[in-house]
Structure formats: C-alpha cells, structure tokens
Amino acid sequence: MSAPSDAPAHHQSPLNTTTTANTPLKGDSTSAHAPAACPDPTLESNRHAAQGGQPTPHPSAAAELASLTISLKASLRQFPDFPEPGILFEDILPIFADAELHEGLVRALQIAVEKQFGKPDVVVGLDARGFLFGPSLALRLGAAFVPVRKRGKLPGPCETAEYQKEYGSDFFQMQADAVKKGQKVLVVDDIIATGGSAAAAGTLVKKLGGAIVGYVFILELDFLKGRDKLDAPVYTLLASQEEKLQH
Numbered sequence: 311m312s313a314p315s316d317a318p319a320h321h322q323s324p325l326n327t328t329t330t331a332n333t334p335l336k337g338d339s340t341s342a343h344a345p346a347a348c349p350d351p352t353l354e355s356n357r358h359a360a361q362g363g364q365p366t367p368h369p370s371a372a373a374e375l376a377s378l379t380i381s382l383k384a385s386l387r388q389f390p391d392f393p394e395p396g397i398l399f400e401d402i403l404p405i406f407a408d409a410e411l412h413e414g415l416v417r418a419l420q421i422a423v424e425k426q427f428g429k430p431d432v433v434v435g436l437d438a439r440g441f442l443f444g445p446s447l448a449l450r451l452g453a454a455f456v457p458v459r460k461r462g463k464l465p466g467p468c469e470t471a472e473y474q475k476e477y478g479s480d481f482f483q484m485q486a487d488a489v490k491k492g493q494k495v496l497v498v499d500d501i502i503a504t505g506g507s508a509a510a511a512g513t514l515v516k517k518l519g520g521a522i523v524g525y526v527f528i529l530e531l532d533f534l535k536g537r538d539k540l541d542a543p544v545y546t547l548l549a550s551q552e553e554k555l556q557h
C-alpha cells in the first residue's frame with residue numbers, strides 16, 4: 311500500500327476538491343486495484359453470473375465494455391481510514407463528475423446486464439449510491455426503477471429489514487406494492503462489501519414476491535466475501551480490494 315498523496319487520484323478530469331482530513335491515494339498507486347490491462351468482464355468472479363446467461367455479446371460490444379472498464383477504473387479514488395480507521399473507502403463520485411465517464415458507466419452496465427441477465431422488469435437501487443445510476447440503467451433496459459430506502463423515508467405500507475454492513479448496522483425499507491409477484495428484479499448498488507446491504511434488499515424483494523435475476527455492483531471488496539450472502543448470480547464491473555487495509 312502506497313502512502314497517501316495530497317493530489318487527487320483522478321486521471322481523466324481533475325476535480326475541484328477541497329482539502330479534508332482524508333486525502334485520496336494516488337490513482338496510479340492504488341495497489342489494491344487489479345491491473346487494468348485485462349478487462350474486468352473476464353474476471354473469474356463474474357463467471358457465475360455468466361453461467362446460464364445470454365450468449366456472448368457482439369465482439370464490438372465486448373471490446374467497448376473492456377475499454378470502458380479501463381477508463382472507469384482509472385477514475386476511482388481511495389481514501390484510507392474513512393469513515394473510520396481501518397476502512398479503505400472507495401470513492402466512485404469522480405465517475406459522475408465527468409459526463410463522458412458517467413455515460414460510459416451506464417453504457418458498460420447496460421452491455422454487461424444484457425449479456426449476463428437479459429432484460430429485467432425492475433431495477434432495484436439501494437439508498438443512496440445505488441440511486442446515482444440505477445434509474446439511468448433502468449431506462450436503458452426499458453425497466454422500472456424502484457428504490458430501497460433507509461428506514462423512515464418512504465410513505466405508506468412498507469416492508470423492513472435490518473442488516474449489518476462494513477461499518478455499522480441499519481434498516482432498509484421498500485414500499486409494499488413496489489414490486490409485483492413474479493417480476494424479474496435486478497438489484498444494483500455501487501459497492502458490495504460484507505454483502506449485508508444487498509442481502510437485506512434481496513430479502514425485501516422476495517418478501518414482495520419478486521424473482522431476483524441477479525445483483526450488479528460497480529465494485530466488490532473481494533476479501534469480505536459479500537457475494538457469499540447472496541442467493542442469485544452476482545456481476546461486478548470493476549475489480550477492487552483483495553485484502554483489508556494494512557497499517
């Protein structure tokens with residue numbers, strides 16, 4: 311692990327940042343990230359999602375996905391010891407600060423989802439970072455978008471699930487009529503760490519009668535083995551931390 315740097319680790323388009331207590335690691339020294347030479351769509355961890363999935367996409371779509379994942383990964387930043395000591399925080403916000411990367415993310419997810427899962431009826435996004443791209447992805451897929459929210463934010467009858475995550479515990483809710491019985495549901499979020507958040511979302515979807523076709527994340531913290539908590543195929547766009555932050 312390299313020493314933290316004062317410079318934002320942002321290759322594509324430097325951000326206007328203010329200095330905070332946590333400074334990002336340099337993008338070219340994020341040793342926790344796998345090298346980008348080999349595009350992540352071929353990750354071993356994604357092969358489960360491919361099993362029984364759709365045929366391999368047109369070569370040009372596969373090449374486009376490979377190229378997009380390289381640019382997207384290069385834009386990410388990491389902040390050690392945020393929000394608490396021992397956590398290496400993955401900052402995905404530079405993607406959304408750059409229109410080209412933002413477009414690239416949604417396009418990459420569309421290609422990957424169509425290949426791995428086909429078209430879902432509903433995209434379920436998790437509060438809050440799953441809301442950054444869940445609705446745009448749903449539009450691309452011709453699907454509905456439904457939010458899973460932190461407790462106390464949704465009106466009307468709701469289902470509730472408590473869960474543990476990488477730092478702390480929380481409650482998720484969905485409106486009781488948000489998913490219809492038998493609808494094919496894709497659950498999306500920015501990051502899977504312990505898998506607690508995604509598993510709780512899955513529990514809620516199933517309580518409403520939805521059929522989960524898969525889970526999609528931008529990043530996965532491999533060492534926490536969160537995908538083991540999920541009972542449907544998992545697809546992660548970009549490789550990430552393989553081990554816990556060491557001091």
Ligand SMILES: O=P(O)(O)OC[C@H]1O[C@H](OP(=O)(O)OP(=O)(O)O)[C@H](O)[C@@H]1O
Pocket residue numbers: 436437438439440474475476477499500501502503504505506507508536
């Ligand atoms: O796999 P897990 O250990 O459950 O952790 C992953 C979750 O943690 C983060 O959300 P957080 O609850 O910090 O909320 P935010 O999206 O509102 O920032 C992240 O956006 C995922 O939803």
Ligand SMILES: Nc1ncnc2[nH]cnc12
Pocket residue numbers: 397398399400401475476477501503531
């Ligand atoms: N390490 C991490 N970085 C960003 N978001 C997270 N959510 C849970 N763990 C996280």
